Amino acid sequence: MAFVILLSFDGYGQTAKSTLDGKKVLLVYGGWDGHQPKIKSDIMSQWLIQEKAEVIVSNSTEIYADSNVMYNIDLVIQIITMSEIKENEIKGLLDGIKSGIGFAGFHGGMGDSFRSNTQYQYMVGGQFVSHPGGQLNYKVHIIDKQHPITKGMKDYSVHTEQYYMHVDPNNTVLATTVFKSDAHQWIQGAVIPVVWIKYFGKGRVFYSSLGHAPKDIMQPESWEILTRGIRWAAESKFIEHQNLLNPIYEY
Numbered sequence: 001m002a003f004v005i006l007l008s009f010d011g012y013g014q015t016a017k018s019t020l021d022g023k024k025v026l027l028v029y030g031g032w033d034g035h036q037p038k039i040k041s042d043i044m045s046q047w048l049i050q051e052k053a054e055v056i057v058s059n060s061t062e063i064y065a066d067s068n069v070m071y072n073i074d075l076v077i078q079i080i081t082m083s084e085i086k087e088n089e090i091k092g093l094l095d096g097i098k099s100g101i102g103f104a105g106f107h108g109g110m111g112d113s114f115r116s117n118t119q120y121q122y123m124v125g126g127q128f129v130s131h132p133g134g135q136l137n138y139k140v141h142i143i144d145k146q147h148p149i150t151k152g153m154k155d156y157s158v159h160t161e162q163y164y165m166h167v168d169p170n171n172t173v174l175a176t177t178v179f180k181s182d183a184h185q186w187i188q189g190a191v192i193p194v195v196w197i198k199y200f201g202k203g204r205v206f207y208s209s210l211g212h213a214p215k216d217i218m219q220p221e222s223w224e225i226l227t228r229g230i231r232w233a234a235e236s237k238f239i240e241h242q243n244l245l246n247p248i249y250e251y
């Protein structure tokens with residue numbers, strides 16, 4: 001099933017030269033079944049293989065504590081909603097990212113993992129807290145039209161969960177959404193990031209809140225942002241560190 005769906009995306013992969021060729025990517029999935037982590041992992045791994053990346057797939061965070069693996073990879077893609085992580089595992093992951101491994105993900109698989117772990121949230125730059133109204137129509141606004149991840153893209157509409165997130169005010173935000181909630185009147189007009197990037201140590205971090213169901217990942221515009229973001233995050237070890245701190249508050 002996933003394979004058949006993937007075929008329709010072949011065209012997208014060919015629009016840009018694959019920068020993932022030869023990159024070593026660790027894909028880790030698990031957590032809450034409602035987010036279909038195995039199906040999403042299969043979609044991602046098949047695309048990564050098409051991109052000629054070397055892919056290691058694991059269904060356990062235990063692999064983050066394996067220094068032989070972590071020493072050798074360029075990127076982690078994580079698809080784990082909620083669940084928990086052990087101290088030696090989070091240490092392995094965060095030390096790896098600090099040393100230059102990129103970290104990329106979407107929706108709850110990255111933005112709602114290991115809820116009680118503040119060290120993890122510090123690295124991600126945000127945490128899901130609510131999706132008022134459940135599945136609804138809303139717009140994704142592209143606010144940075146220069147960055148390679150969103151260059152040339154226009155605002156577009158989706159029908160899915162609208163993630164209200166608590167975010168690090170120093171993230172570099174590429175896309176946002178406005179809440180028009182009837183259910184939660186007091187947040188009408190609230191603007192919340194949908195796509196952001198940042199560094200954690202030397203590692204590039206990319207997040208998109210789009211991707212509740214497999215169809216949401218594969219909506220062409222969201223897929224384009226996600227795959228460009230993954231390519232960008234995989235470059236930490238190969239492209240000089242840039243300052244991405246983008247404070248929104250004055251002092």
Ligand SMILES: [Zn+2]
Nearest residue numbers: 107108161212
């Ligand atoms: Zn969801």
